[in-house]
Amino acid sequence: MAVAPPRPKDLPLSALRAFEAAARLESFAAAAVELGVTPGAVTAQVKGLEAALGAALFERTARGVRLTAVGARALPGFVAAFDAMAGAVQVLRAEAAPQTVHIATLPAIAQLWLSPRLPDLRAAAPEIVVSITAMEAAPNLKRAPYDLSLFPGASGMLLAPEVIFPVCSPGLAARLRGPEDLAAVACLQDATWAEDWAVWAAEAMPGQRFTPRGPVFSLYALAVEEAAGGAGVLMGHEALVAGHMARGALVAPFGTRVTLAQGLRLWSARPLRPGSAVQRVAAFLAGQGWPA
Amino acid sequence: MAVAPPRPKDLPLSALRAFEAAARLESFAAAAVELGVTPGAVTAQVKGLEAALGAALFERTARGVRLTAVGARALPGFVAAFDAMAGAVQVLRAEAAPQTVHIATLPAIAQLWLSPRLPDLRAAAPEIVVSITAMEAAPNLKRAPYDLSLFPGASGMLLAPEVIFPVCSPGLAARLRGPEDLAAVACLQDATWAEDWAVWAAEAMPGQRFTPRGPVFSLYALAVEEAAGGAGVLMGHEALVAGHMARGALVAPFGTRVTLAQGLRLWSARPLRPGSAVQRVAAFLAGQGWPA
DNA sequence: AAGCTAGGGTCAGAAAAAATGAGGCTGAAT
DNA sequence: ATTCAGCCTCATTTTTTCTGACCCTAGCTT
Structure with missing residues (x-):
C-alpha cells in the first residue's frame, strides 16, 4: 500500500x-x-x-x-x-582480460619500433595479447584505457634516446658530398616532427639558414619508405630507421648526429604489479637494447 | 591531413x-x-x-x-x-543553490513534527528554501541528494526520544478504565510501526497476549486524524501526537509510557560548514526543545 | 505433489536521450 | 575588412534505455 x-x-x-x-x-x-x-x-x-x-x-x-x-x-x-x-574501469578491464595489454603510441613508433619487436614478444610470452593503438599525442593515462604509453618525452622510462640525422637511399647518398648539397635534393619532412630539419641544420650548418624543400608526410613510416625508394633525404630518427639501415635500404650520408633532449619513453598508467602481463610487457620493452 | x-x-x-x-x-x-x-x-x-x-x-x-x-x-x-x-554532485548542488536545504524524512515525521516547525524556521531564516522529501526508509546519505535526514535511529543527533503510549479522543477515553478494555475497541495500527502495540503491551500488560484488532494505516498522519475523530485507540509517538494532545484533540487514557531505544535523530551528509544554510537549519531543528 | 513466490531472463516496441549537421553570431588577430 | 576560432541553435536522425508482458527456475508451503 x-x-x-x-x-x-x-x-x-x-x-x-x-x-x-x-x-x-x-x-x-x-x-x-x-x-x-x-x-x-x-x-x-x-x-x-x-x-x-x-x-x-x-x-x-x-x-x-x-x-x-x-x-x-x-x-x-x-x-x-x-x-x-x-x-x-582499468581495474575492471584488467580483471576481465588479465592477459591483454593495451599500448598507446605514435603511428611511427608503432610501425617502425614496436612492430618489429612484437614477434620476439609473442615468442617470449605467447599467452599475452598485445593491443596497440596509434594516436597523435600521448593520452592522459589517468583516463584513457591504456596500460602503457610509448612516446617521445622527458620523463618515464627511457627506451631509446632520440638521435636524428639525415638518411637516404645508397644511390642518392653517392651524390651528396656535404650538407650544402641538400639544397639540390628533395628533403622529405614529417608533419609530426616539423622541427627536425631546423634542429639538425643548426648543428650541421651553423650560421646558415636552411629551409628544407620537399614533400611533407603525415605518416613517418611512409616517408621512410619513400626515402628508401630514393625519393629524397629524410631526417631519420635512429630508433625508427635502424631496421632499414641494418639491411642497407637507408644510409646516413653525413656524420652529424643530433641527440634530442627527449627520448622514446615508456609510461604506465599505474604501478606495475610484479608478474602481471603489463609488467612483463614493460620489462620486455625496457630490455630491448639498441642494436649498434 | x-x-x-x-x-x-x-x-x-x-x-x-x-x-x-x-x-x-x-x-x-x-x-x-x-x-x-x-x-x-x-x-x-x-x-x-x-x-x-x-x-x-x-x-x-x-x-x-x-x-x-x-x-x-x-x-x-x-x-x-x-x-x-x-x-x-552534492558540492555542485550546494554551490548552485546555496540557500536550499534538502531534508529526507518519514512521511509521518514530515507532517507531524517537521511541518509544524517550518513557520518558525521561515520566520527565523526567510532566505532559506527548505525542500522536504518523504520516504519510507533512511536514504544512503553518501549517495542520495539530501543534506539532512530525520529518522528514528540509534546514532546521529537526538532531536526527541521515542516515547509511545496509547492515545484516543477524549470521548473514547472516558469509556476506558484500563488496558484490558482495549480488547473491546478498535486499535489503530500503522504499517511503519507494526510492532508498537506488542512492545507497549509487553510493558503494560505483562504476561498477557495482546493482539490489536483494528484498521491498519500506511500513513500515520491519517491514523492520527482517525483517532482524533474517535475511530479508535492509536499507539501514539509522543513527538508526533504532541500537537494534537496540546490542543486536546487526543488524550492518553493510560499512564504506561514506553521509551524506545531509538529516537528521532538528525544526520547530515557531510560536515556542516559554519554559517551555511544547512548548518543553520540543523541548528534550528536541534534547538527545538520538546514542549512538556 | 501441486501451488506459490521471489528473483532473473528475454523480447518487441516505445520513449527518452544524445548526437549530428548545417547555419549563425561574435570578437580577436591579421 | 577579412578571416577564423569557438560557441550557439535547431530540426532531424540515431542510439540508448526503459518498459511491459511473459517465461523460467528453485525453494517453500499447503
Missing part, C-alpha cells in the same frame, strides 16, 4: 562528464574532441546541466568559455571522481 | 552504475529500485557490460545473483568512484 516514491532524479552522468571535460580543458571544443563527439553535443549537455541546477557554470565569450565561480568550486570534486572512475 | 582517430570507446557510465548498484546490493531487483528502473533494465545494462568486457560479472541462480571473482575485485573501486561522484 506504500505510495510510489516520487524521488528527485539525480543529475545525468553524461552531462557531468561533459561538464568535467569542458571545465578541465576550459573549452567546449577540446572537450568534444576528448569525448569523441561534436561541439554541439557538449553545448547541449552542459546547457542541460545548467538548466537542471538553475545556475550558470560557464561564462561564454566569443573566444571561448570560462568557468564561473560556482563551476570552479565544483570542478575539483568531479576531476577526482572521474579519475577514480577511470581507475576502477 | 591527420587520420580520424578510431579510438576504442570507453564503457558506458550507466552500465557501470547498474553494475555498482547490483554488486553492492547483491541483487538486480534491489538495484532496480535504487536506480528507479525496472529489473529488466538492470539486466540489460549488466549484460551489455559483461558483453563489452568479455567476462561474467555475476553468477545467476534462480534465487538471485552472486558476484564472480572478477566482479568482486572490481567492485570496491566503483563504490569509491560513485561515492566520490555523489559527493561532487
